[in-house]
Amino acid sequence: xxxxxxxxxxxSPTATGGAADTAMAKVCQKYPNVIAVLEDMGMPxxxxxxxxxxxxxxxxxxxxxxxxxxxxALAAEGFMPxxxxxxxxxxxxxxxxxxxxxxxxxxxxxITARDGVWGDLGISHxxxxxxACTRILPNMVILNAADVVEAEKAYLAMADYVGPVYFxxxxxxxxxxxxxxxxxxxxxxxxxxxxxxxxxxxxxxxxLVTEAIKAIDILEKEGLDVGILNxxxxxxxxxxxxxxxxxxxxxxxxxxxxxxxxxxxDAVASVLAENAPAALxxxxxxxxxxxxxxxxxxVDELKDLFGLxxxxxxxxxxEAIAKREQxxxxxx
Amino acid sequence: xxxxxxxxxxxxxxxxxxxxxxxxxxxxxxxxxxxxxMSSVDIVTALYFHHLKxxxxxxxxxxxxxxxxxxxHAAEAIYAVLPEIGYVxxxxxxxxxxxxxxxxxxxxxxxxxxxDYSGGSLGQGLSFAxxxxxxxxxxxxxxxxxxxxxxANIPKLIMKYNPSYRVFCIVGDGELNEGQNWEAIMFxxxxxxxxxxxxxxxxxxxxxxxxxxxxxxxxxxxxxxDFGWGTYEINGHSMKEILDTLELVNNLYGDGKPKCIIAHTxxxxxxxxxESVHLHYSRLEGTTIGVKEGREIYG
Numbered sequence: 001x002x003x004x005x006x007x008x009x010x011x012s013p014t015a016t017g018g019a020a021d022t023a024m025a026k027v028c029q030k031y032p033n034v035i036a037v038l039e040d041m042g043m044p045x046x047x048x049x050x051x052x053x054x055x056x057x058x059x060x061x062x063x064x065x066x067x068x069x070x071x072x073a074l075a076a077e078g079f080m081p082x083x084x085x086x087x088x089x090x091x092x093x094x095x096x097x098x099x100x101x102x103x104x105x106x107x108x109x110x111i112t113a114r115d116g117v118w119g120d121l122g123i124s125h126x127x128x129x130x131x132a133c134t135r136i137l138p139n140m141v142i143l144n145a146a147d148v149v150e151a152e153k154a155y156l157a158m159a160d161y162v163g164p165v166y167f168x169x170x171x172x173x174x175x176x177x178x179x180x181x182x183x184x185x186x187x188x189x190x191x192x193x194x195x196x197x198x199x200x201x202x203x204x205x206x207x208l209v210t211e212a213i214k215a216i217d218i219l220e221k222e223g224l225d226v227g228i229l230n231x232x233x234x235x236x237x238x239x240x241x242x243x244x245x246x247x248x249x250x251x252x253x254x255x256x257x258x259x260x261x262x263x264x265x266d267a268v269a270s271v272l273a274e275n276a277p278a279a280l281x282x283x284x285x286x287x288x289x290x291x292x293x294x295x296x297x298x299v300d301e302l303k304d305l306f307g308l309x310x311x312x313x314x315x316x317x318x319e320a321i322a323k324r325e326q327x328x329x330x331x332x
Numbered sequence: 333x334x335x336x337x338x339x340x341x342x343x344x345x346x347x348x349x350x351x352x353x354x355x356x357x358x359x360x361x362x363x364x365x366x367x368x369x370m371s372s373v374d375i376v377t378a379l380y381f382h383h384l385k386x387x388x389x390x391x392x393x394x395x396x397x398x399x400x401x402x403x404x405h406a407a408e409a410i411y412a413v414l415p416e417i418g419y420v421x422x423x424x425x426x427x428x429x430x431x432x433x434x435x436x437x438x439x440x441x442x443x444x445x446x447x448d449y450s451g452g453s454l455g456q457g458l459s460f461a462x463x464x465x466x467x468x469x470x471x472x473x474x475x476x477x478x479x480x481x482x483x484a485n486i487p488k489l490i491m492k493y494n495p496s497y498r499v500f501c502i503v504g505d506g507e508l509n510e511g512q513n514w515e516a517i518m519f520x521x522x523x524x525x526x527x528x529x530x531x532x533x534x535x536x537x538x539x540x541x542x543x544x545x546x547x548x549x550x551x552x553x554x555x556x557x558d559f560g561w562g563t564y565e566i567n568g569h570s571m572k573e574i575l576d577t578l579e580l581v582n583n584l585y586g587d588g589k590p591k592c593i594i595a596h597t598x599x600x601x602x603x604x605x606x607e608s609v610h611l612h613y614s615r616l617e618g619t620t621i622g623v624k625e626g627r628e629i630y631g
Contacts, residue, residue, distance in 0.1 A: 035470065055473055058466060058523075066459045066515035073463020076441075076448075079470065097512075100453040101460055105442050 011178030023155030132262030197227030214310030279323035355626035402457020455510025461501035506538030568595025
């Protein structure tokens with residue numbers, strides 16, 4: 001059995017969607033200026049809001065461009081608006097609106113969106129580029145929780161932070177392991193080392209942390225001691241933690257449920273190139289779109305198709321170690 | 333109530349002062365969006381020097397009327413007004429387009445006192461204005477202790493207020509090509525935003541040519557009416573018509589309808605050479621001739 005760090009106790013798979021619902025109800029009770037700006041796609045906690053704070057709902061209909069700017073204006077007047085939809089709609093459809101009418105003035109707007117390749121709705125809805133296209137926008141904070149505990153904590157932290165935040169949700173199947181204990185101290189901008197390891201480090205985000213945990217077991221049987229760094233804040237990126245991991249193992253694998261172009265993998269690559277040379281292998285979707293898969297039965301096929309499963313991560317770790325030897329990089 | 337000839341004459345003088353300031357801006361910048369700036373001068377003057385509820389000592393006064401300049405390339409018109417109110421020093425007129433200037437190329441909330449909306453990407457201002465108008469209604473409904481958030485005061489400022497204000501949105505005719513306007517127009521009607529007044533600076537020309545050739549928007553008044561707005565058409569260079577209509581609209585507050593004033597204007601109004609070519613954007617030569625004419629007319 002792998003030896004995990006404090007606040008980590010691996011449990012059975014638990015869906016994260018409910019955590020956001022619970023967190024949203026808490027946020028609404030803590031902050032009386034929360035407004036649910038709807039785009040005909042519901043929102044975490046919306047049933048609670050409808051029942052308890054119906055006056056806090058502003059419904060914009062299927063008009064995401066208008067919705068994003070309405071949210072910006074409400075924030076300009078002191079409210080804390082939440083926007084929600086699939087990432088192709090709430091973000092990509094309103095990309096310039098978010099830039100111009102939310103981010104330029106750092107308005108206190110929270111965006112939650114369903115993003116990632118897991119899904120049964122097809123190429124239009126199963127989005128690979130959600131992290132890549134938001135990461136390049138100034139003033140944007142991006143969160144992507146690994147499990148149900150972190151999802152709730154990150155959601156609450158998003159509300160406490162004053163400024164625009166994108167909360168990425170991979171709430172379709174498969175459910176991630178329950179990873180953290182209830183006293184896990186989540187902080188925006190801080191990566192958390194789930195496990196230390198001397199041979200290599202997997203820097204993973206969201207559901208891929210679960211696959212990384214499975215990969216560790218595979219690698220352990222082969223005598224490799226591999227660490228996992230949970231990168232739940234994509235921006236601002238915890239560069240210090242990445243540099244520390246690079247110096248310790250000089251072999252890094254990034255893992256994300258999205259495109260390897262411009263996502264977490266590239267973010268880590270920049271930090272390594274500028275600060276701490278290390279062999280790097282990026283696990284993620286190559287330059288292609290997703291497709292439908294039945295969530296209950298066929299997700300493993302999708303994992304195989306895109307190379308996102310534990311076995312793929314384990315293979316990538318060995319590749320990274322081989323590269324390290326090839327590059328003659330020396331561990332601290 | 334009709335406005336007296338004295339009030340109208342005084343405001344026409346103010347409009348000429350604004351034009352003189354705009355000429356000064358162009359004299360130094362050597363470039364800018366001349367046509368759409370000049371067409372909106374009379375509207376901007378009527379608003380800032382007469383109609384708006386403002387605090388000359390506090391540009392962030394919560395009760396102030398909001399102005400959303402959706403056609404933010406016409407920022408020079410409002411830049412020409414701000415020093416007269418006292419929100420920025422008059423020397424700023426010489427620093428338009430400059431590095432670290434409060435007068436950026438397009439009107440920006442984050443750096444210019446008295447500007448409520450960071451614009452420049454066309455077709456979004458009416459949504460922003462509708463959002464501000466909806467916020468005013470929500471404040472009345474919910475009365476929360478909100479955070480007034482700007483780039484400058486993000487971490488600290490918490491104010492309790494329940495402000496009452498109107499929102500004026502100045503929209504260009506060309507930017508009505510953008511579909512988002514019609515999303516905002518539906519939104520404003522749905523939420524009965526009678527505190528929202530949209531003024532269309534209808535100067536009939538956009539960058540590539542006449543609006544009716546680029547993308548016809550007629551029948552414009554009928555469109556707003558059919559979307560549930562109270563709609564008025566005026567001569568956008570008649571101070572009397574502008575003032576009377578603004579007052580008429582103000583008196584209708586409470587009827588549950590957002591209002592649209594379609595102001596027929598002339599691109600480049602007040603500078604003959606700019607009027608003659610329906611100038612959109614001016615650099616160097618176009619500016620030089622216009623500035624020379626402007627100096628002769630407005631001093």
